[in-house]
Amino acid sequence: MLKFFVSISIFISLSFGAFAQNIKSEYSKLDLNECLLLDADDMGASFACAGYRGFPIYVAEGDLRMFVSYGFGAPNEKAAEQTLPQFNTINETLEWRLLQVNDNWIPFATILRWFLEDGDPATPDGQVLVVTKIEANNTCHIAYVDAQLVANANEIARNFADNESADFNCETDEIYYVPS
């Protein structure tokens, strides 16, 4: 079994191509009670939260929907205006995809589970993994993976993060939907 796993790993590594890129995940807590309340009014609230090793996170809540953005320019990134159409909340665990550059691990994407409610108790609530790319002035959602319809949703989300983040243009590219 272990052998099988090793050979799979090697196969995956090889299929990444000629230049071996080291990518890994780290997980951080995203609990609004542990964040810093920036502003609050009748419409909603905004928070600063600590991400991977202090990577800045901006979280806003408005009209029963959540907005999550990253980096020093987080409030001005496209991600700060992106949410899902249904009423939603976010999970308390955030997955960071990191690329090794010399001795440093640099975050290039996150994967976060959003819980959806359409307000109708008769229909089941939904769960979507949102993949967000991180790049200064180009931080936005790149993929929505339905966590209930897709069997290996986390793996697929990671694949989107790893393969699509680098080239994704927040202004011109369209968000991937799985299933489409």
Next chain:
Amino acid sequence: MKNAFIILLIFFFGALPLKAEKITSAYMDLNIDQCVLMQIFDYGTQYACEGYKGYPMLVGEGDLKFFVSYGFNAPNEEAAKQTIYPYNFLDNNIEWRLKTKNGAFFPFATILQFSIYLPDEYLESQKTEQEILVVTKLEENNTCHIAYIDIKKTNNANEIAREIADQKAVDFNCETDEIIRITNE
């Protein structure tokens, strides 16, 4: 003389019954090895470090000097360009001054020790020329150094730094006001 005057002023304001405003400190570790690399330039590197409850904190390193700025606009704040010459390194502990806002504590200033050295001295003997407490005010688009307190030449430097933070940070204008310098000599 001027310094004595400032101390007197601080004493005077400190003795006034303040509005019931709750101010407190939070201390946090500051270790670049625990931060995340954000950018590499020809002349240095920028890191994000964990600030109070996630308040964004930027630490820049370039030419043997450190630059520390705060908030989501940290890279564009005045503080991102401020350091102490000729060379310095940072203490590994930072004090956040906090007061209540929206029912919770919110940072309005930090106090951080910069150790100043001449490169030869540091390499040969790890000797530092000066140790300066830097008080930085935190406000979006108005984040900058507001005071330098010479630790070796000032009694209760930390207390004075806190007083300046508490009395001066809110009204300090980064564009027009001059940095307060304290040495009891």
